[in-house]
Amino acid sequence: MSATAGKRNVLFVGLELGVFEKISQSLSVSEFAVDYISGAMSAVELISLLPYDAFVAGYPLPDMELRRFLDAIRRPSSTSRQAAVVLLAPAELRREAEAFLGRGVGRVLSLTDPPEFLQQILPGLLDVAVRIPLRAVSRLEGDAGRGRNLVLCQTVNVSSTGMLIRTDQGYPLGAELAFELSLPGERKPIRGRAEVVRYTVEQKERISGVGVRFRAFEGEDRYRFESHLQELSS
Numbered sequence: 001m002s003a004t005a006g007k008r009n010v011l012f013v014g015l016e017l018g019v020f021e022k023i024s025q026s027l028s029v030s031e032f033a034v035d036y037i038s039g040a041m042s043a044v045e046l047i048s049l050l051p052y053d054a055f056v057a058g059y060p061l062p063d064m065e066l067r068r069f070l071d072a073i074r075r076p077s078s079t080s081r082q083a084a085v086v087l088l089a090p091a092e093l094r095r096e097a098e099a100f101l102g103r104g105v106g107r108v109l110s111l112t113d114p115p116e117f118l119q120q121i122l123p124g125l126l127d128v129a130v131r132i133p134l135r136a137v138s139r140l141e142g143d144a145g146r147g148r149n150l151v152l153c154q155t156v157n158v159s160s161t162g163m164l165i166r167t168d169q170g171y172p173l174g175a176e177l178a179f180e181l182s183l184p185g186e187r188k189p190i191r192g193r194a195e196v197v198r199y200t201v202e203q204k205e206r207i208s209g210v211g212v213r214f215r216a217f218e219g220e221d222r223y224r225f226e227s228h229l230q231e232l233s234s
Contacts, residue, residue: 007033008126009051013043013069014058015088019111023056023088026115032122040064044072051079053126056118059089059097059108070104084125086118098173101199108173124161124197124213131157131164132232136184138165142177142196153209155181160229162194162213171196171210179212183228190225192217 010032012020017038024034035052037043040061061069066087073080087108089097097108106125109117134155141150149169156164163181171177175196180189194212217225 007031008053008122009033010035010054010056010122011043011047011052012036012056014038014040014061014063015056016058019058019088023115023118026119027122028119038062040069044069047073047078047080052083053080054084054086054122055080056086056088059087059093066100070100074104084122086121086125101173106198121197131159132229134158134163134232137182138163139180139189140165140167140169140171140177141179142171142175156207156209158229160226162197162211164200164207164209164211166207166209168208169210173197173199176215177212181225183225186224186228190217190221192221 008031010027012024012034015023015036015038017036020036024036027034037046040057041063043055044064055073057066057069059066070085072078073083073085075081084107085105087097087100087105088111089108091110091112094108094110097105101108107121109121134157136155138153138155139150140153151167151169153165153167153169156166158164158181173196177194177196178191179194180191182189193215195215196210197213198211200207200209200211
């Protein structure tokens with residue numbers, strides 16, 4: 001068992017072998033090198049020797065509290081400190097597992113979700129772009145649990161892949177939103193669609209809001225947006 005150079009190395013931890021085999025087959029073999037270990041205690045020993053880009057862990061873990069496992073990944077001496085962590089939970093425990101979002105966990109999936117979901121979300125969790133502070137007016141349209149609505153918000157920061165938005169709306173993870181972003185100096189807003197990928201942790205980030213990943217832009221708006229990012233970062 002070893003991490004493989006040239007690919008993203010993913011370690012599956014604390015899952016039944018059948019579940020691992022079913023889900024891991026959905027990952028592209030050209031993009032990911034996959035390892036499996038049944039227990040979290042053995043995984044902690046392994047990651048002290050080998051670096052991993054991502055962990056896919058069962059919830060709850062069979063032999064260790066999740067918080068302890070996350071602490072082992074995030075400790076300063078860990079070679080996997082920046083790794084993405086995805087939890088796979090039974091449907092009835094998904095909400096409980098989501099309490100760890102933003103506290104070392106990037107995404108929670110249900111064991112009943114299609115296996116292809118993991119292939120879809122891992123690249124976005126691994127390819128974290130540089131964030132640039134930006135206070136700008138944004139508008140979101142999506143389902144916040146009470147039907148579709150249009151909400152006026154404020155961005156906190158942006159990157160080439162997404163943005164952090166200050167809002168009290170309860171958008172569910174995975175929700176697709178239409179957005180308008182009014183950039184300083186631009187007469188026409190940037191328009192597109194984005195997916196909610198995380199909630200903020202108010203104790204840490206001191207705001208209530210959501211992180212979204214861009215899914216699509218209208219017309220030439222991606223070019224306009226990326227040109228503005230270059231100006232902000234220069």
